[in-house]
Amino acid sequence: MKCQDCETFLAEGEISAIVQEHLRECPECRALGRELAANAAALESLRNEELPKVAVKIPRRKHVCPWVAAAAAMFAVALLLPRRPPEKPLVGSRVVVQPARLTRPQKVEPLKIKMLTPDPDVVIYWLIDN
């Protein structure tokens, strides 16, 4: 067997009887064989080497409960609505009595507020009587 062939077998880890016979006769291939075996052991031992943990930082999507978002939106709208001015006290006012008129009550549509939530499937309607 030629040294080149032996080198191939050694690097592939195939140590047959013919290779062993060549190793007994060839000090160079024997040295290479020892080197490869020692490297293989060193590489394998790297598998068990302790390494620090990875601090995995994944930007997670924040989940906002739709009902919490809706409640917050309602509160914000309530703060922005115009408030009725306080009624003045009836001091020194004159009471005028007028004959009652029968009128048909006007149908007034309630104020409708549409609120969108982060979830496109959830829409909140808020109806306010005038």
Place this chain on the structure above:
Amino acid sequence: MTAGDLALTTFAKDAFNGQTFDGLVAAHERMVLRVAYRLLGRLEDAQDAAQEVFLRLFRNLDRIGADPKAWLYRVTVNVCNDHHRRRKAALERDSRPRPEADSALDPERALALEERKRLVTEGLQMLPGRERAAVVLRDIEGLSTAEVAGILGVEEVTVRSQVFSARLKLAKYVRSRQ
């Protein structure tokens, strides 16, 4: 299916995926970091690469298939290849002088395992990227030739050739440093 059902399904899927993701990170964190470290040679770079690998895992959780370990190996190798390419120029500029071989050292003396590990680790960085990936997966990770071929997307004969070449180069490198 109502909107509520849909929302519930989406929420359950997210929760399930979240659990799977954390489980996968816990199970494979060490492996990803170890491979990245051996491929890149620097712990800081390996940690960056591992971070990138897990970010890709998070984004592709629905598409990783039945074998997450093989997927993680493949992505780790790809991320490290990208990292290595970006860093190569900087490394060449910043190459520190290598210690000269000590001729007074007894050539017959076997290197201590720790010293050999250091030299092998150093030698890995001298290998071409494909050979380095093949030998790291085959000899450090202990995967079969077929598994390595599947991960790297090459034929088994190519893996055998790369591993063979890498082992000989490593042996010569270590011998030159003794």
